[in-house]
Amino acid sequence: MDLWANISLGFSQAISLQNLAYCFIGALYGTVIGVLPGIGPLVGISILLQVQDEQDDVSAVVMLAGIYYGSAYGGSTTSILVNTPGESSAVVTCFDGYQMAVQGRAKAALATAAIGSFFAGTLATVAIMLLAMPIARLGIKFTPAEYFSLLLLALTMVSTLATESPVKGLFTTLVGLLLATVGMDLQTGRVRFAFGSHWLIEGVDFIVVAIGLFAISEVLVQAERIQKYGLQKREQISGHYWITMQELKQSFLPYVRGTVIGFLVGVLPGAGSTPATFFSYAVEKKSSKHPEQFGKGAIEGVAGPEAANNAANQGALVPLLTLGIPGSATTAVMLGAFMIYGIQPGPLLFEKDPAFVWTIIASMYIGNVILLILNLPLVNVFAKLLDLPAALLFSMVLTFCTMGVYSIRFAVFDVFLMIIFGIVGYFMRKHDYPAAPLLLALVLGEMMEQGLRRALTLSNGDWTVFVTRPISLGLLSVTVLSMSYSVIKYLRGKKRQA
Amino acid sequence: MKAFRNREYRLWIVTALLLAGIGMGTAGSALAAGQDYPGKTMLMIAPSKPGSGFDTTMRAVVTALTQEKLVQVPMTVMNMAGSVPGTAQIVLRYSNDPNMIAVMSTTGSLNYATGLSPYYHKDWRPIARLISAYYGIFVRQDSPYKTLGDLIKDLKSNPGGTPLSGGYSDDRLCYGALFSKAGIDITKINYAAFAGGVESAGVVLEGSAKALVSTIDDVMGLLESKQLRLLAVSPGKRMEGPLLKDIPTFREAGVDVEWDNFRYILGGKGMPDHAVKYWRETLGKMVKTPTWQDMIKKYRWGDSFLAEGIDKFLDEKQVVITDVVKKLGMDKKQKK
Numbered sequence: 020m021d022l023w024a025n026i027s028l029g030f031s032q033a034i035s036l037q038n039l040a041y042c043f044i045g046a047l048y049g050t051v052i053g054v055l056p057g058i059g060p061l062v063g064i065s066i067l068l069q070v071q072d073e074q075d076d077v078s079a080v081v082m083l084a085g086i087y088y089g090s091a092y093g094g095s096t097t098s099i100l101v102n103t104p105g106e107s108s109a110v111v112t113c114f115d116g117y118q119m120a121v122q123g124r125a126k127a128a129l130a131t132a133a134i135g136s137f138f139a140g141t142l143a144t145v146a147i148m149l150l151a152m153p154i155a156r157l158g159i160k161f162t163p164a165e166y167f168s169l170l171l172l173a174l175t176m177v178s179t180l181a182t183e184s185p186v187k188g189l190f191t192t193l194v195g196l197l198l199a200t201v202g203m204d205l206q207t208g209r210v211r212f213a214f215g216s217h218w219l220i221e222g223v224d225f226i227v228v229a230i231g232l233f234a235i236s237e238v239l240v241q242a243e244r245i246q247k248y249g250l251q252k253r254e255q256i257s258g259h260y261w262i263t264m265q266e267l268k269q270s271f272l273p274y275v276r277g278t279v280i281g282f283l284v285g286v287l288p289g290a291g292s293t294p295a296t297f298f299s300y301a302v303e304k305k306s307s308k309h310p311e312q313f314g315k316g317a318i319e320g321v322a323g324p325e326a327a328n329n330a331a332n333q334g335a336l337v338p339l340l341t342l343g344i345p346g347s348a349t350t351a352v353m354l355g356a357f358m359i360y361g362i363q364p365g366p367l368l369f370e371k372d373p374a375f376v377w378t379i380i381a382s383m384y385i386g387n388v389i390l391l392i393l394n395l396p397l398v399n400v401f402a403k404l405l406d407l408p409a410a411l412l413f414s415m416v417l418t419f420c421t422m423g424v425y426s427i428r429f430a431v432f433d434v435f436l437m438i439i440f441g442i443v444g445y446f447m448r449k450h451d452y453p454a455a456p457l458l459l460a461l462v463l464g465e466m467m468e469q470g471l472r473r474a475l476t477l478s479n480g481d482w483t484v485f486v487t488r489p490i491s492l493g494l495l496s497v498t499v500l501s502m503s504y505s506v507i508k509y510l511r512g513k514k515r516q517a
Numbered sequence: 518m519k520a521f522r523n524r525e526y527r528l529w530i531v532t533a534l535l536l537a538g539i540g541m542g543t544a545g546s547a548l549a550a551g552q553d554y555p556g557k558t559m560l561m562i563a564p565s566k567p568g569s570g571f572d573t574t575m576r577a578v579v580t581a582l583t584q585e586k587l588v589q590v591p592m593t594v595m596n597m598a599g600s601v602p603g604t605a606q607i608v609l610r611y612s613n614d615p616n617m618i619a620v621m622s623t624t625g626s627l628n629y630a631t632g633l634s635p636y637y638h639k640d641w642r643p644i645a646r647l648i649s650a651y652y653g654i655f656v657r658q659d660s661p662y663k664t665l666g667d668l669i670k671d672l673k674s675n676p677g678g679t680p681l682s683g684g685y686s687d688d689r690l691c692y693g694a695l696f697s698k699a700g701i702d703i704t705k706i707n708y709a710a711f712a713g714g715v716e717s718a719g720v721v722l723e724g725s726a727k728a729l730v731s732t733i734d735d736v737m738g739l740l741e742s743k744q745l746r747l748l749a750v751s752p753g754k755r756m757e758g759p760l761l762k763d764i765p766t767f768r769e770a771g772v773d774v775e776w777d778n779f780r781y782i783l784g785g786k787g788m789p790d791h792a793v794k795y796w797r798e799t800l801g802k803m804v805k806t807p808t809w810q811d812m813i814k815k816y817r818w819g820d821s822f823l824a825e826g827i828d829k830f831l832d833e834k835q836v837v838i839t840d841v842v843k844k845l846g847m848d849k850k851q852k853k
Binding site: 061062064158159160161162163203205206207208210217218220221288289342343344345348349351352354355358359360361363364365366367368427428429430472473476477478479480 | 566595596597598599601605606634682685689707709711712715718719720722726739812815
């Protein structure tokens with residue numbers, strides 16, 4: 020069969036000593052930039068574009084791919100250890116990952132993240148291999164109308180997650196949507212709510228808000244604790260448990276669901292891995308038998324989103340390789356890199372340059388194995404960080420966050436924004452306002468609004484477009500069902516209390 | 518006593534060294550003012566995200582200059598996301614720094630015309646235009662439109678039912694220039710704006726949008742695979758290459774417009790003449806090197822080097838672009 024010929028061709032190329040070395044360097048470098056807050060794969064890949072002139076094309080792209088999926092492994096590390104998301108797609112991992120670390124289960128959280136990433140990365144690579152073309156064709160069916168309906172579903176799922184107080188969840192969702200309207204509207208080219216500041220023309224950066232709400236507010240909480248109880252070692256965490264069989268079992272179904280969700284969302288151009296992680300988290304919480312544990316250190320809340328993140332990253336390669344349409348900012352850089360090496364991604368790539376495509380695909384299998392081998396021992400090293408005195412550890416967090424946020428575009432403005440959101444986040448925590456709906460609304464708000472506007476532009480202002488297109492209608496129906504389910508559950512709960 | 522003398526002796530040496538240092542420093546900076554330019558690290562600003570057009574252009578320039586050994590000092594590319602904040606930083610922070618150059622494009626003139634940015638090419642020192650990208654009007658392979666005229670006819674008779682898609686920035690300028698010249702009231706056309714040309718291709722492939730406005734290099738893969746068909750191209754004369762040589766220009770298709778997205782290198786407003794001269798000469802040499810020629814071929818950029826006369830070119834372009842922006846209803850006055 021053709022497939023086997025192709026895949027063995029790919030492996031025969033990828034397994035050369037040189038390519039293995041580049042794959043390893045890429046994976047290692049990717050892990051490191053993933054760990055550093057603010058510095059994402061986007062910056063990492065583009066810095067590297069400058070230095071690689073000597074290698075041949077295939078090795079260079081193998082290394083780029085290594086950085087690309089390597090960074091998806093690293094992003095969760097600081098989320099788990101110090102509540103600091105390394106990139107936007109690692110925000111969700113903060114919810115339960117950090118709680119696990121606080122309970123002394125940091126190693127279990129890091130391990131399930133690494134294993135989940137490996138699982139999803141490998142499975143998604145199989146999916147690319149077998150399904151790239153048909154899936155890309157399905158992706159095209161997603162017009163702005165479907166995007167809008169899908170994002171509406173995502174938003175309602177997550178904002179109803181705050182089961183304790185739906186009104187607080189709704190409130191922070193709306194704050195997030197409001198923040199998402201800041202900046203330029205693509206359809207008219209007009210700028211909104213910038214108040215004359217040119218820094219706000221591009222909108223409020225999601226990762227700046229996320230670092231503020233999670234990392235900076237955590238620094239404040241720790242500072243308050245030190246103030247109260249004196250400068251002592253962080254409460255000695257009751258032993259460092261390695262991941263148990265029971266926890267692995269609990270993680271397995273979330274891995275599978277996360278992979279499927281992540282891959283499907285990742286394939287949609289423009290969606291990216293961040294919404295995929297939120298989606299997976301919502302699904303895990305809804306399908307869990309003990310939803311009350313979510314946000315308090317449920318391992319499923321780490322396993323699912325981490326798998327979804329990696330699968331979405333791989334999925335984003337599908338429209339890139341098959342149509343030449345970059346699904347995210349990072350794949351846009353990859354597209355640029357491909358062009359430097361004279362490779363034109365598009366429907367003909369698989370026919371015209373099979374050696375290239377299949378070598379990349381083969382290198383993904385190898386890269387995922389390398390990353391697992393690399394990351395599992397690192398779990399012990401990273402977990403050691405928690406033995407540092409809190410005062411030292413969280414000063415480091417503050418330093419790295421400031422540097423990372425400043426380096427995004429060399430704007431002190433962003434640093435102030437981060438601090439403001441840190442203070443806001445501190446008070447939100449004190450008064451039990453959930454941060455997740457705010458962040459999801461911020462990341463999805465712009466896409467959702469543009470989806471709505473584009474859909475109406477294309478339909479010449481006809482609102483029925485959302486219900487006459489079958490996929491959109493289906494998504495809207497699920498939205499209505501999910502919302503009414505939540506309302507009924509809430510009302511029943513009220514009645515029982517009364 | 519001996520110890521004291523020793524210490525004094527040492528102090529004298531240090532003083533002498535300090536003096537020598539100061540002398541060398543002064544001489545060094547005196548040299549830097551003239552023939553020794555650039556003398557120290559050059560800061561190369563790409564006022565957009567990594568991977569964007571600005572970024573790729575600047576990095577290509579650095580690669581060519583380094584590999585061809587045309588510039589001896591280190592060059593650092595710095596990304597400043599956003600063309601509006603980027604140009605503001607260039608004007609406010611680097612106007613008097615002779616060791617900063619940056620890249621700009623049609624976008625700079627567009628931002629000024631829409632009132633997004635208070636700064637334009639007179640607030641910095643244009644050095645040389647390097648490259649141009651050309652646009653095309655694309656339809657799906659099975660589209661009933663065979664010529665640009667067919668599309669224009671439908672846009673005139675049924676503007677609401679003939680939606681288009683394209684990028685929100687420079688693509689929209691080309692769209693405005695072309696269809697307003699064709700005698701259509703462009704405020705009546707439904708134009709769905711996306712982040713860029715290739716991102717807007719999806720809705721054309723799906724069928725929701727009837728035609729796509731994009732730079733040609735952006736969607737080359739879809740053209741090669743015959744998923745998209747090209748109706749007309751924007752340059753003044755026909756383009757080269759097997760897929761492009763038979764495609765009529767806008768003018769040949771009956772609309773008297775030529776359009777491109779040009780990218781140029783600029784320095785700060787206060788950049789001294791000798792530095793401007795240095796860069797015009799250096800870039801002039803660079804565009805002829807095989808490294809550069811090879812790179813623009815790979816990126817499918819059009820070679821359009823222009824150094825002397827770039828100010829006049831930008832003056833004229835600003836007038837045209839301001840006019841198109843007005844017709845698009847995107848100028849400041851029409852703010853509602």
